[in-house]
Amino acid sequence: MATERTLSIIKPDATARNLTGKIIAYFEQQNLRVIAQKRLQLSRRQAREFYIVHKARPFYDELVEYMVSGPVSVQVLEGENAVLRNREIMGATDPAKATPGTIRKDFGESIERNSAHGSDSLENAKNEIRFFFSDMEIVG
Numbered sequence: 001m002a003t004e005r006t007l008s009i010i011k012p013d014a015t016a017r018n019l020t021g022k023i024i025a026y027f028e029q030q031n032l033r034v035i036a037q038k039r040l041q042l043s044r045r046q047a048r049e050f051y052i053v054h055k056a057r058p059f060y061d062e063l064v065e066y067m068v069s070g071p072v073s074v075q076v077l078e079g080e081n082a083v084l085r086n087r088e089i090m091g092a093t094d095p096a097k098a099t100p101g102t103i104r105k106d107f108g109e110s111i112e113r114n115s116a117h118g119s120d121s122l123e124n125a126k127n128e129i130r131f132f133f134s135d136m137e138i139v140g
């Protein structure tokens with residue numbers, strides 16, 4: 001198994017409910033390490049760019065508005081198979097379909113307000129990490 005890095009976002013619904021630490025604990029308890037982290041307010045331009053792959057989807061504009069509705073907390077997570085592991089720890093996109101014990105099942109409010117984002121491939125992880133962090137902000 002390979003050590004990988006992936007990009008995680010704790011979304012505005014979760015930061016609003018003071019869940020940042022609780023969500024980080026899910027990652028740490030399952031052997032993913034936080035090797036970079038910051039809290040920030042996305043601009044509309046940044047949110048549109050980050051989710052550009054969803055531009056054609058009917059929920060795109062609403063997703064962008066939601067992502068700028070409050071602060072996010074962004075992490076680089078490192079560990080064995082980190083991309084897949086993070087997605088398993090988060091659970092299905094729709095909290096109603098997620099397995100109990102996953103972040104989205106335990107905290108998500110709806111398919112949009114689903115508390116966490118994680119990169120869906122190693123290639124996207126590299127691009128998403130570069131979107132938020134410089135090399136000197138990542139300390140493995």
Ligand code: CMP
Nearest residue numbers: 054059063093111112113114116117118
């Ligand atoms: P995320 O993993 O960040 O990737 C894209 C996001 O779009 C997703 O989590 C949800 O927040 C949102 N999303 C996905 N599908 C839908 C949908 N059908 N309706 C509204 N929002 C959605």
